[in-house]
Amino acid sequence: MKKTLRTVLTAAIFAAANMSAIPSMAAVDGSGQQEEEGSNTVGLSFEDWVRMTEQPTYDLYGVPPMFDPNDTDITEWLDQPWDLSDLEKTVTTVTTTSVPAPVYGPAPTTTVSDADWDTVVTTLTTSVIPQPAYGAPEFFTGDANTDGAIDSFDVITLRRMLVSGEGSGSARYYGDMNHDGKINVADLIMLQRYLLGKVKDLDKYRSDEYSGELPEIEKITAPSDEITPVTTTITEPYDPVKDVVIALYGIRPIDDRIKEMFGDFNKDIQEK
Amino acid sequence: MLNVNMKKDHLEKMRQYRKSLMRSPKLRNLFLELTLRCNERCLHCGSYCGDVSSEELTVDQYRTFLQQVKEDMTTEGKMLDITGGEPLLRKEFFDILGAAHELGFSWGMTSNATLINDSVARDLQRVGMGTISVSIDGLEDTHDAFRRTPGGFSKAMSGIESLIRVGGFEHIQVTTVVTHQNIGQLDELFKIFNNMDIDSWRVINIEPMGRAKQHPELILTPDDYRTLFEFIRNKRIAGEPVTYGCSHYLGLEYEREVRDWYYLCTAGLYTASITASGDIIACLDIERRPEFVQGNILRDRFSEVWEKKFQIFRRDLSDDNEVCSKCDQKDFCHGDAYHSWDFDNNRPQVCFKDILF
DSSP: OOOOHHHHHHHHHHHHHHHHOOOOOOOBOTTOOBOOTTSOOSSOOHHHHHHHHTOOOOOOSSSOOSSOTTOOOOHHHHTSOOOGGGGEEEEEEEEEEEOOOOSSSOOOOSSOOSSOSSOEEEEEEEEEEEOOSSSOOGGGTTOTTOSSOOSHHHHHHHHHHHHHSOOOHHHHHHHOTTOSSEESHHHHHHHHHHHTTSOOOGGGGOOTTOOSSOOEEOOOOOOOTTSOOOOOOOOSOOOGGGGBOOOBTTBOOOHHHHHHHHHHHHHHHHHO | OOOHHHHHHHHHHHHHHHHHHHHSOOOOEEEEEOOSBOSOOOTTOTTOOBSOOOOOOOHHHHHHHHHHHHHHHOSTTOEEEEESSOGGGOTTHHHHHHHHHHHTOEEEEEEOOTTOOHHHHHHHHHTTEEEEEEEOOSSHHHHHHHHTOTTHHHHHHHHHHHHHHHOOOSEEEEEEEEOTTTGGGHHHHHHHHHTSOOSEEEEEEOOSSGGGGGOGGGSOOHHHHHHHHHHHHHHHHTTOOEEOOSOSOOHHHHTTTSSSSBOOOOBTTTEEEEOTTOEEESOTTSOOOGGGOOEETTTSOHHHHHHHOOGGGSSOGGGGOHHHHTOTTHHHHTTSOGGGEETTTTEESOOOTTTTO
């Protein structure tokens, strides 16, 4: 499909609106108290995870362990030849799902805990996980800063990547929320909506196009603190004439007719 | 999401503008329903098109009508929207549109594209077609089943490729009607269309009208609607040329985000239609009731009908319904679209309150 100036402007409008008005990642518990932005609203800390699983602190990211993950001596397997089949191992995982309390409405009732609004559901699953040779295991998508939790710090990390155009390999993998091989505003918005509980099933939005290549960052411009922001002054008032559907049944008028449609009516208004 | 206060301000201005349009309507879109015959039998067809007999106007009748419109209203700022049925089933198709082209009218059409090959595409270009919207309603099996046309998908895709190959058209769009059955195919469809040199993809929901009323299993659930609009918005955020259609007020969250305009039902304000038999109505999607027929081009001068009639469409439907009249969004929604209003019970058949807002 053809991207036009219009579609690019539309994307830019969304990007500008999002960069200037990202809502606070606050969650409200039953008592009405608000958490401050940046707090660990979702998930456990990395140390909590280790404690709960009683696993040694081996590298969760990058090349997965090819032998017993409880084996703390990793030098042995580094010397071994390995083939692709070894990358599919049966591993026992502890899947901890933190259910964020919604901004509005009752907290989820998957587990009962009056005192702790941040309910945690812990399940023990054993599954064959085809881990990629490099890159993120599926269940850490969203953890852009790779601290073991998906929270507002990841939003900040993702936002910085979009502004700077730079990011580590891990950050790029885990920041690619929809797995389309790109880091862009769509990922940022999806992460925000996930943290707000508006998106629950990230798999629904995943693209099947993930190639395993390092996702590219689609850098966007944002106001810099060191540079005086450029203020765009809108000198013309909003004109509803140009904001009414012109393509009915999908039949878009040719460009010359569109100009006539807009210009002609403006002339009528002026004459009145 | 775009700034809500800004959208409220714009919608308020749009409300004022709509009031002015009710006093001074301005014809922009003139639909010509060339025929009710169709070589497909879509489950959602609002006009029950198919292998039916259809009163049809002659080439000379169209020529006379268009000549009158040009004399009284000029061709400036106006678009002829050719539709049906399947317009290309008319053997006089190129004579009719050739006449329109000679008179200086710009025009576009809807089509299932099953009858389009390179030769037809060249003829369309010759008689001045500017834009076209082709229907693809799912992946191959789904599309064929929905339109009850074996091989319809491949013929339609071939027609689109002919249009692209011949070139010279300003806008080639694909339209997909989303149902409860095909909503899971949106990602696959996007991949297919993204690899084609079309200009845009219009994604719309099935409407509870015509044949679709006999298939409630196809109507979208509230979750389906939310999925649909999130899908469109996400694509637009990524700069993709995907759009929702013209129908329905979507609430402050989705207005202006899934399409390049704010909602306004233009029936009788910007839009008029001529049925296959010559009746003058507002929008072809509106239920064909006698009270909605404003005249007939065989006996009435269109410009006079446009000026003096259409009052039934130049008002707020929300005034006719107690729930709507008390709704805090009624100034922006104005009772929503005419084509989805239940005139027997005076209520909207499609309202996104409690679904999207």
